[in-house]
Amino acid sequence: MTEENGIGHNSNRFEDVGAKRLRSIIERAERVIEEKKALGDDLNEIYSEAKGSGFDVKIIKKIIKIRSRDPKKQREEDALVETYKAALCID
Amino acid sequence: MTEENGIGHNSNRFEDVGAKRLRSIIERAERVIEEKKALGDDLNEIYSEAKGSGFDVKIIKKIIKIRSRDPKKQREEDALVETYKAALCID
C-alpha cells in the first residue's frame, strides 16, 4: 500500500489507519460546517432584527460589502483604471 | 420622523439613536461574518491535511454532501434521473 489513499486494495491493518484518518477528517469537517451554518443563522437573526428596526437589509449588506473591500486594493484599482482610461481616451 | 429608518432627513436626537443602532447592527454582522470566514479557513486546512494524507478532497466533499442530504429526497431525485435517462434512451 502506498501513501496515496485509495485506502487499500488489500485487507490489512494499514487500511484501518487510513479509514480511521478519513473518518476523523470527515467528522471534523462536518463539525466545522455545522458551526458555519450556525453562524449563518446568527447573521440572519441580526438581519431580521435590523429589518424589525426599520432598516433596509439589502442596503446594509451593500454597506458591509463595501466596507469589506480592502481600501488599499481599492485605491490601486482606481489608479489602474485611470491609467488605462487615459491610454484609451475614455471618459 | 417615522419608524422607517432612512435614519432621518432632519437633524434630531432620534437620528442618533437610529445611527447608533445601525452601527451596532453592522458591527455585529461584520463580526459574525469574520468568524464565518475563519471557520472557512479551518475547513480548508482540514481539506489540505486530507490532501496531504493522500485523500481526494473532491470525493471527500461529495461524501459529506451525500451524508448531509435527506436520503428520501435523494432516492426520489435519483429515480427521476433514471426516468429521464430512460426517456432519452441513454445508458
Added chain:
Amino acid sequence: MTEENGIGHNSNRFEDVGAKRLRSIIERAERVIEEKKALGDDLNEIYSEAKGSGFDVKIIKKIIKIRSRDPKKQREEDALVETYKAALCID
C-alpha cells in the same frame, strides 16, 4: 398522465411526446452550451494575442470588468455609501 412531467408511469403515446420534447430541450441546451464554450475559446485567443503583444491580461480583465459595471448603478451605490458613511460617522 398529468402535465407534470415525470414523463409517465404507464406506456402510451403521451409519454413519447414528453420524451421527444425532453430530448429536444436537452439537445438544444447542449448546442447552446457548445457555442458558449466556443466563444470562451475565442476569448482566450484574444487574451493570448494580448499577452503576445506585451499586455498584462490580468489587468485587461480588470479593465473590462470595470467598464462592464453599469455607471448609473455605480453612481447610485456611491451615493448610498456616502449617505450611510455619514450616518455612521466613518471616514
Added chain:
Amino acid sequence: MTEENGIGHNSNRFEDVGAKRLRSIIERAERVIEEKKALGDDLNEIYSEAKGSGFDVKIIKKIIKIRSRDPKKQREEDALVETYKAALCID
C-alpha cells in the same frame, strides 16, 4: 520604450500604436463577452420552457452534465466514492 506594454511612460508615437491595439483587444473581448451573455440568456429561456412543460430543470442539468463527462473518469470517481463510503461503513 520596450516591447513590454505599460503603454509608455513617455509620450511618443509608439504609445499610440499600443493604445490602439489595446483598445482593439478590449473591444473585441467585450463583444465576445456580450455574445456569451446572450447565449446564457438563450439557455435560461430553454430551461424556462422546460419548466413550463413540467420538467424538472435541476434534473435536466444533471443529465446534461452526465452526458458531458468522460464515462471512464465517471466510473473511476464513482468507484472511489464507494471505496470511501465502505471505509466509513456507511450505506
Added chain:
DNA sequence: CATGAAAAAGAAGCGC
C-alpha cells in the same frame, strides 16, 4: 502541479 481567479450550479431568502 498548484495556486488563484472566473464561471456555473445549487441552495436559500425575499418579495409579490
Added chain:
DNA sequence: GCGCTTCTTTTTCATG
C-alpha cells in the same frame, strides 16, 4: 406559494 434575486459552493481554466 412561486418566481426572482442573492449567496454559497463547486468546477473549470489560466498562470507560474
